[in-house]
Amino acid sequence: MNKASLSRLLAAALAAAVLAPAAAHAQDRVVTPTRLYAAYRDRADSLIDAALADSSAYQRLGTLVDRFGHRLSGSRSLEDAIDWIAAEMRRDGLENVHTEPVMVPHWVRGEESAELVSPRRAPIAMLGLGGSVATPAGGITAPVLVVGSYEELERRAAEARGRIVLFDVPFTEYRETVRYRGGGAVAAAKVGAVAALLRSVSSGSMRNPHTGSTRYDTTVARIPFAAVSVEDAMMLHRMQDRGDRPTVKLVMNAQTLPDAPSRNVVAELRGSERPNEVVVLGGHIDSWDVGQGAMDDAGGSVAAWQAVLLMKKLGLRPRRTVRVVLWTNEENGTRGGLAYRDQHRAEVPNHVLAIESDNGVFKPSGFAFSGPDSALFMVRQIAALTDRIGSGTVTTPGGEADIGPIMALGVPGMGLSVDGTRYFWYHHSQADMLDKLDPHEMALCVATMAVMAYVAADMPERIPMGTPQAAAR
């Protein structure tokens, strides 16, 4: 017995031990773990081996992003990419390939720039934030007030009037730091600022600014809001600390146009016994309007697509339907995920599991899951089948933006967990290009999603739904 086989057996035994108490309470719904492991070991290995045998997923991703570039909601490149994907899916022989209409926000960046005009003149690396209003023609030139937090802005509120407030908040974790991208314009407007700047939400920078969406509220004026590079934010902060009084000119011609038509892309492998029960997996096909959106999230989209294609190629048609969905408009609206929920509301109770990859197709470690405990036990058993490639761990809670709406209705859901070291170096920036991903790591993601989706769709017992709302992230 080799080491890998031993560790598989140990993993299965461990899963059995963990599951034992739950199984006692829910014997009729939960399969015996060791039986599940044994039943699917060969098919899981086929999927893994086929995924790792070549770099076809990466090649397809490269063709997609090099041919169409980035894909912001409302853009021609997004719709062209969707047309191409649907055509390729049909050529692949996937079933029920179609698109589903979604009206999406249509924000366009236009010409934009930021310049330090005093104490010296120098260009500032910037990207307007998605949804921001424009500056007046001719821009806004004003002294900058740099603050390190909302608390500091509150303390220095009296200094903010008529100035451009820069939030220079060092990256800690995304969830924490991104609060300033979401709420910075409103907070700055409340204290009388004429515009706002944000230190890019990034864990490593080579002066590449990072965009992303922001929001306004109805209580204060909408002021222009842009991200500047980490380096520029630090420089402006140092200038202020030295007693210099940096002045910046900000020019933004952003526009929010009427909502535009877009589409979710759908393809299936219909189930052999229970075609009305569905495992849905996917990523989002839209991106920001910089770089190629290769990591965020063409990679996740293509990985999900290739996972389903792999089943077809190996002749592994599961009992339930496996459905790949490439959602549109995750970045600035989540309209794709909402439209999927609305268009499929009647069949939501038939959704056995929802899987999304939206953290970059880096080296996978498993999934982050939310759903009932009995479902958690079941997906942990399935995940043990990818232990041999290091991606057998299921943590909680979990989920992703596009599957959030159906998870809120009780569908158990999971996001692919990957090595996050470099994600926020490239995220929403010009650096999000194909070369940041690795063919082997992407193949590992394909394998991990394929095994999870296939077994969840094929195993005799269905994964149980949770309670509506309670399962929301």
Next chain:
Amino acid sequence: MNKASLSRLLAAALAAAVLAPAAAHAQDRVVTPTRLYAAYRDRADSLIDAALADSSAYQRLGTLVDRFGHRLSGSRSLEDAIDWIAAEMRRDGLENVHTEPVMVPHWVRGEESAELVSPRRAPIAMLGLGGSVATPAGGITAPVLVVGSYEELERRAAEARGRIVLFDVPFTEYRETVRYRGGGAVAAAKVGAVAALLRSVSSGSMRNPHTGSTRYDTTVARIPFAAVSVEDAMMLHRMQDRGDRPTVKLVMNAQTLPDAPSRNVVAELRGSERPNEVVVLGGHIDSWDVGQGAMDDAGGSVAAWQAVLLMKKLGLRPRRTVRVVLWTNEENGTRGGLAYRDQHRAEVPNHVLAIESDNGVFKPSGFAFSGPDSALFMVRQIAALTDRIGSGTVTTPGGEADIGPIMALGVPGMGLSVDGTRYFWYHHSQADMLDKLDPHEMALCVATMAVMAYVAADMPERIPMGTPQAAAR
């Protein structure tokens, strides 16, 4: 005896053992290593401790680069920075502070851009190479031929006529890869290309292109030459590999103006016994016209300056003169180093040692040295005094660009060796900003240079000259 003291003694003993045969041949010139070590231990510790006691070197560097920005030869910001530095040196109480005139090349970038126009339109991240000619008004639009080497260009010479040749050469080491930056335009012109592009010479990229100088020769037409980001080069290469035929529009308005006046900055601590003998140390104060030139090489310049200031502050006036020189125009002409040689030709034989820091003030490991063996043995003894901070290693060969001209005349010379992991991530790009350097690491560089310069200037025996030419790198 603590561990650090023990390692110091061991280092000294080892140095003595290594030195023994040479000492036998040159007893009258070489001091006894253990005596040198013992004689300077306390003063070396004072310099090290003072350098590490605060972040004043880093603060000064920050003031310099934030106030003046980048400093290309011929620019106002370079001359303003030089004025400010000379004034600060006088305020520091350094001696014989003055500037020495140097005529420098005056290349200006102007407006420039590159755009993929087929198979789709997309901006390409680029920086014209220093010295490049402009495109005609309206730019050059042509299909691209991507090659991976000069050899491939030769094989595909017939395909190059009328095209833009892109050298997509992955970074191996600088010396190897930079050959394409230097010679790419000439090689491409020889086979009839209308312009040339270069994959940036960089070991890690977030789509930040890297500039640097290029050259022409008299045998072929001067064609425009620009660096593109690593990401863009890889994308164009992939497109070609797929059978697409990428077409690029290149626009460059670069100009080479008549030579402009600049200056080397000089300051001294005059020797107490042999003031005519000189240890010179420095960096180059000019930079490329992107980022802040903080790493390359304001950091080395300020570290050398602060090393001399440290001696003054501690009352450590050496027997010989210690001279800090901030050379101008290292980047695109080395005119500062040549002018220093020419203006000081008569006293070159009195130069005991030349030290330059031009690899970024990252964590130092010691020096890379070229000079006679007897000189090598002496500087290795001195270097042992900085073993306690990890920077006691002297390797061969060594030197730097600005001290090259006097090294060619026989002056022993050394470059500061540092952790090079990140240097070619930022080098000659917009990312070369203050935040890439660390206050403590910079202080270690100051300490390392201060100890080497002070002891070389103060030790009873002088470090011997080499033979002219033979000592050249």
